[in-house]
Amino acid sequence: MTLVSGWGRFPVVDTDLSRPRSFEAVSEAVVPGSVARGNGRAYGDAAIGVSRTIAMTGFDRVRSFDPATGRIRLEAGVLLSDLIDTFGPRGFLPFVVPGTRFASVGGAIAADVHGKNHHCEGGFGRYVDSILLRTGQGEVMEASREQNSDAFFATIGGMGLTGVILEATMRLRTVETGWIRERVIAASDLDAAMRALDAGDAATYSVAWIDCVARGSDLGRSLIYLGEHARADELADSADRFPAGNDPGLAVPVDLPSITLNRYSIRAFNELYYRMGARRAGGGHVVSLYPYFFPLDSIAAWNRIYGRRGFLQHQCVIPEQGARSAIGEILDRVSRRGDASFLAVLKKLGQGDGLLSFPLPGYTLALDFPVRGEILNFLDEIDRLVVAAGGRLYLAKDARQSRATFEAGYPALARFNAIRKSLDPAGAIRSKLSQRLFDEVQP
Amino acid sequence: MTSRKSVLVLGGSSDIGRAAARAFAKAGYDVALAGRDAAALEPDAADLRARYTIEGSTLKFDVLDTASFDGFVGSLPVLPDVVISIIGLLGVQAQAESDLAHAITIMRSNYEGPSLILGLFAEKFLARGHGTIVGVSSVAGDRGRSSNYVYGSAKAGFSAFLSGLRARASRGGVHVVTVKPGFVRTKMTEGMKLIGPLTVEAPVVGDAILAAVENKTDVVYVSGKWRLVMFIIKALPEAVFKKLKF
Numbered sequence: 001m002t003l004v005s006g007w008g009r010f011p012v013v014d015t016d017l018s019r020p021r022s023f024e025a026v027s028e029a030v031v032p033g034s035v036a037r038g039n040g041r042a043y044g045d046a047a048i049g050v051s052r053t054i055a056m057t058g059f060d061r062v063r064s065f066d067p068a069t070g071r072i073r074l075e076a077g078v079l080l081s082d083l084i085d086t087f088g089p090r091g092f093l094p095f096v097v098p099g100t101r102f103a104s105v106g107g108a109i110a111a112d113v114h115g116k117n118h119h120c121e122g123g124f125g126r127y128v129d130s131i132l133l134r135t136g137q138g139e140v141m142e143a144s145r146e147q148n149s150d151a152f153f154a155t156i157g158g159m160g161l162t163g164v165i166l167e168a169t170m171r172l173r174t175v176e177t178g179w180i181r182e183r184v185i186a187a188s189d190l191d192a193a194m195r196a197l198d199a200g201d202a203a204t205y206s207v208a209w210i211d212c213v214a215r216g217s218d219l220g221r222s223l224i225y226l227g228e229h230a231r232a233d234e235l236a237d238s239a240d241r242f243p244a245g246n247d248p249g250l251a252v253p254v255d256l257p258s259i260t261l262n263r264y265s266i267r268a269f270n271e272l273y274y275r276m277g278a279r280r281a282g283g284g285h286v287v288s289l290y291p292y293f294f295p296l297d298s299i300a301a302w303n304r305i306y307g308r309r310g311f312l313q314h315q316c317v318i319p320e321q322g323a324r325s326a327i328g329e330i331l332d333r334v335s336r337r338g339d340a341s342f343l344a345v346l347k348k349l350g351q352g353d354g355l356l357s358f359p360l361p362g363y364t365l366a367l368d369f370p371v372r373g374e375i376l377n378f379l380d381e382i383d384r385l386v387v388a389a390g391g392r393l394y395l396a397k398d399a400r401q402s403r404a405t406f407e408a409g410y411p412a413l414a415r416f417n418a419i420r421k422s423l424d425p426a427g428a429i430r431s432k433l434s435q436r437l438f439d440e441v442q443p
Numbered sequence: 444m445t446s447r448k449s450v451l452v453l454g455g456s457s458d459i460g461r462a463a464a465r466a467f468a469k470a471g472y473d474v475a476l477a478g479r480d481a482a483a484l485e486p487d488a489a490d491l492r493a494r495y496t497i498e499g500s501t502l503k504f505d506v507l508d509t510a511s512f513d514g515f516v517g518s519l520p521v522l523p524d525v526v527i528s529i530i531g532l533l534g535v536q537a538q539a540e541s542d543l544a545h546a547i548t549i550m551r552s553n554y555e556g557p558s559l560i561l562g563l564f565a566e567k568f569l570a571r572g573h574g575t576i577v578g579v580s581s582v583a584g585d586r587g588r589s590s591n592y593v594y595g596s597a598k599a600g601f602s603a604f605l606s607g608l609r610a611r612a613s614r615g616g617v618h619v620v621t622v623k624p625g626f627v628r629t630k631m632t633e634g635m636k637l638i639g640p641l642t643v644e645a646p647v648v649g650d651a652i653l654a655a656v657e658n659k660t661d662v663v664y665v666s667g668k669w670r671l672v673m674f675i676i677k678a679l680p681e682a683v684f685k686k687l688k689f
Contacts (some may be wrong), residue, residue: 019633021630061486061487061489061490062489062493062494063489063490063492064489064493065487065491065493065494072493086469086494086495311568
């Protein structure tokens with residue numbers, strides 16, 4: 001048995017960890033209570049099996065690539081970082097990347113991850129044409145929008161609960177360069193931030209960093225980052241077409257005492273960050289895709305900043321109608337509490353594709369909280385605001401929401417469960433997350 | 444015929460073999476992967492072709508079948524610029540202490556086969572006037588330990604073979620690299636207790652092999668820390684060393 005946790009390091013679970021080396025071995029590894037795991041970047045308990053966790057990172061082969069169409073077939077354990085580093089210099093990038101490049105393709109499909117372009121280009125699943133799935137029942141099936149489409153739409157965003165994703169065929173986008181033309185807008189409060197995001201709807205990429213300790217008239221003050229892929233003629237002559245993505249250089253070597261993050265240190269950091277960003281506001285400039293998309297990846301093991309007990313990320317999405325007041329209320333409570341992270345993110349989402357895909361048209365807010373004190377009760381309070389506004393929480397980040405919160409947020413759950421049952425009548429595929437949120441309670 | 448350089452990886456299905464193949468393919472080498480089951484190597488060759496604009500192929504090679512070596516070398520469509528042997532078998536020390544067949548397999552897999560096949564390539568390279576030979580040995584060959592001396596002694600033999608071959612071949616324009624990876628997280632070491640700071644991932648070894656070939660390094664300890672560790676271990680007097688539970 002091995003102690004396994006998600007990226008947030010909460011909860012830590014003792015599970016049997018299996019590392020199959022062939023697809024036959026994957027099938028043999030599935031026992032009642034198994035779930036697949038990619039690179040462990042889900043924050044909570046989504047990629048931890050009730051009895052066994054099947055590590056898929058050994059499956060990292062590209063099967064085929066067609067440079068004429070950008071269509072690629074690959075094994076589920078290929079990391080997005082590997083895809084970017086290998087195909088970026090050839091002029092191809094994934095259509096959608098989340099905030100870390102160290103997620104696996106299988107994990108990105110299972111969570112239907114979204115990027116800074118969800119409002120106009122949708123999520124990761126939209127660019128997946130087909131999936132090779134080993135169902136809980138033991139069948140290996142190809143699923144696409146046309147073939148086994150129920151299984152396909154349940155697997156996109158299905159948190160690995162339809163079976164083990166073995167391979168996928170997806171489309172890569174062509175790019176002229178590995179650089180992003182970025183424009184920064186400073187917003188002095190939440191209204192201005194939401195207006196700036198609305199005005200940025202036409203931008204391919206948009207995201208807002210929110211100072212979540214700012215209060216009163218500063219509540220919701222933000223820096224909004226808009227981005228477009230830079231064309232070759234927009235680069236300085238001396239610049240490489242594709243910048244190098246350095247390995248995370250600076251690592252957090254030890255668990256920092258959780259006192260390091262307190263309201264004073266965060267307030268000081270945020271003040272500095274906001275002022276420096278505001279100074280850059282206005283004119284466009286060109287930045288490497290790596291810091292633009294993956295600002296935290298440059299610090300290895302940044303999850304240790306939150307100390308040994310780990311941290312919780314709370315990411316909700318609130319439908320457009322009512323988003324202003326619900327997010328205002330959440331931010332107000334968070335700022336009065338004063339110990340949320342220095343990284344709060346606000347962005348707009350569009351419609352998701354899978355049955356359990358997180359995105360819906362509206363605004364998503366992501367906040368980090370160290371695990372301590374009354375945090376679980378506080379987050380339950382926030383959840384009530386989310387549910388009242390018709391919102392939901394992101395399963396890839398969740399470690400603690402209640403069944404009621406989950407059921408209120410995901411109306412397609414019954415349909416998902418019916419498909420899951422047909423693929424896995426005996427219930428072999430179960431994760432700590434499914435056990436917590438929606439498996440039938442075992443006698 | 445292409446003008447690209449080419450590399451032959453013996454033991455292409457191992458984690459380090461795959462990593463080395465990727466590192467060389469990325470650097471523009473055509474890659475041939477050789478192993479007991481050539482068909483099983485095809486997905487890895489396809490991976491290299493899809494990722495990089497190079498040729499990737501597979502060959503059948505069994506390190507225990509020394510009788511086939513002459514034919515294997517003779518039948519190659521092109522003599523590669525670089526040949527790498529990543530073949531090794533850790534085996535089970537406790538079993539090898541009484542099961543001679545198992546001990547023989549460990550010795551032959553780590554010493555006899557890799558030495559003989561690289562020796563054959565050395566002759567061909569010397570006749571041509573250039574080439575690079577890489578043998579992946581082990582820090583375990585630097586000093587016999589009670590916990591793995593069957594494996595370690597075979598690696599010691601292999602290291603000595605490579606060092607002698609290097610001395611001779613260097614005069615003929617052929618370079619020989621000895622790689623001592625230390626702890627690597629691979630199939631071979633799965634389930635073993637590895638010391639975190641001394642452990643590397645397979646791609647680090649792959650990159651180190653490429654760098655050693657391009658920089659003409661003689662002996663590579665993949666993590667520099669191992670050079671120090673093994674220096675100390677080699678320096679311990681036998682009277683002390685034999686008392687260590689190690």
